Amino acid sequence: MKILAIETSCDETGIAIVETTDTGISVLSDVLLSQALKHAEYGGVYPTLAKREHSKNIGPLVEEALEKAGCASLTGAPAVCKETLDEICQLLEREPESFAYLTNLVAQYPKPNIDAIAVTRGPGLEPALWVGVNFAKALALAWDIPLIPVNHLEGHVATALATEENEHLTILQPTLPSLILLISGGHTELVLMKEWLSYERIGTTRDDAVGEAFDKAARLMGIPYPGGTEVSRRAAQAREENLEQPFTLPRPMLHDESCDFSFSGLKTAVRNLIESLGTLSETQKKQIARELEDAITETLTEKVRRAIDTYAIQSVVVGGGVSANSEIKRSLTQLTDECGISLHVATPRLATDNGLMIALAATLNPTPQKDISATGTLPLY
Numbered sequence: 001m002k003i004l005a006i007e008t009s010c011d012e013t014g015i016a017i018v019e020t021t022d023t024g025i026s027v028l029s030d031v032l033l034s035q036a037l038k039h040a041e042y043g044g045v046y047p048t049l050a051k052r053e054h055s056k057n058i059g060p061l062v063e064e065a066l067e068k069a070g071c072a073s074l075t076g077a078p079a080v081c082k083e084t085l086d087e088i089c090q091l092l093e094r095e096p097e098s099f100a101y102l103t104n105l106v107a108q109y110p111k112p113n114i115d116a117i118a119v120t121r122g123p124g125l126e127p128a129l130w131v132g133v134n135f136a137k138a139l140a141l142a143w144d145i146p147l148i149p150v151n152h153l154e155g156h157v158a159t160a161l162a163t164e165e166n167e168h169l170t171i172l173q174p175t176l177p178s179l180i181l182l183i184s185g186g187h188t189e190l191v192l193m194k195e196w197l198s199y200e201r202i203g204t205t206r207d208d209a210v211g212e213a214f215d216k217a218a219r220l221m222g223i224p225y226p227g228g229t230e231v232s233r234r235a236a237q238a239r240e241e242n243l244e245q246p247f248t249l250p251r252p253m254l255h256d257e258s259c260d261f262s263f264s265g266l267k268t269a270v271r272n273l274i275e276s277l278g279t280l281s282e283t284q285k286k287q288i289a290r291e292l293e294d295a296i297t298e299t300l301t302e303k304v305r306r307a308i309d310t311y312a313i314q315s316v317v318v319g320g321g322v323s324a325n326s327e328i329k330r331s332l333t334q335l336t337d338e339c340g341i342s343l344h345v346a347t348p349r350l351a352t353d354n355g356l357m358i359a360l361a362a363t364l365n366p367t368p369q370k371d372i373s374a375t376g377t378l379p380l381y
């Protein structure tokens, strides 16, 4: 079965095509266009810009993914009749750019060798999600194939569990009960998986997400959005250069018995510290970056440690863009080694948003649905 997957939940347009076989999942193509640089001047993702960019880029990216996967057939009868084209026109009336591209794609070329379309229906920025959902609906209609809705968070879980062997991907089932830590620009969640693919939230952030804490602190230090990777790079330099650690930031919510998090106080503490220091030297930026990364790492690790004890956890799965952070990974590896349980983390390339994660999640749960709507606050459970 060949699945074309579409991801547009935030500021990355990702398209991937996979083929599922008895031996595993083959990745036929995986294309990604990041808008991060365009959002940098706003200091964060600007929803209207995200929607416009997805709308402009989704068609060419789908075409590129089809070509790379060898699925585009350029000869034969066009895929759609006049009535279907009218229906597509209605679906995409609010997205003229993607509509123009799509009509060209389906009115000129025959149906490609694809069996289903998977699309992120949430959570994420709703205007951005709608671009992907409407485009996916239109393609499914034009090619008369099923549509599979995907939860973006399950995509992060799927990539964390994906392993590569003989050029095929397989999704490992972790030993249960498993603890899922989702850390991204929009989420900080602790989720209990007692049974395979059944989720129960046990903790969340009461304010900012952990990626947001990295990005906002980065901005205060004059590092453009998304600053997580840059903060982490400077923190690593502070460790390598053995710089003193003159600053102390809070380890939020450790006094609290729950599995919840709170990162807005940390951001305020960074702001106060920077205001008290005036213009920052490069050394001070590295020192603050290290202290921030240590505060976040210790907080996440301690909450995970408590959840492991409370729920007799047998494996830990870490997903989301922030799971690309090597210090957090090092600390969680140490913890899970001490506890004698396994740790599953996505490779850095697959940790941040991409189309392949949506294709992988679709293979876990390939239930088609006729009508899909985008839901910005869609939970995993």
Ligand code: KG4
Pocket: 010, 183, 184, 185, 186, 187, 210, 211, 212, 214, 215, 226, 227, 228, 229, 232, 320, 321, 322, 323, 324, 325, 326, 351, 352, 353
């Ligand atoms: O999962 P993701 O790509 O998008 C959302 O679904 O939110 O996560 C993006 C977040 C950003 O906040 C980015 O700064 C953060 O992941 N991030 C990192 C690192 N790489 C990405 N944060 C800390 N260290 C990193 N190495």
Ligand code: ZN
Pocket: 152, 156, 184, 320, 321, 352, 353
């Ligand atoms: Zn994400």
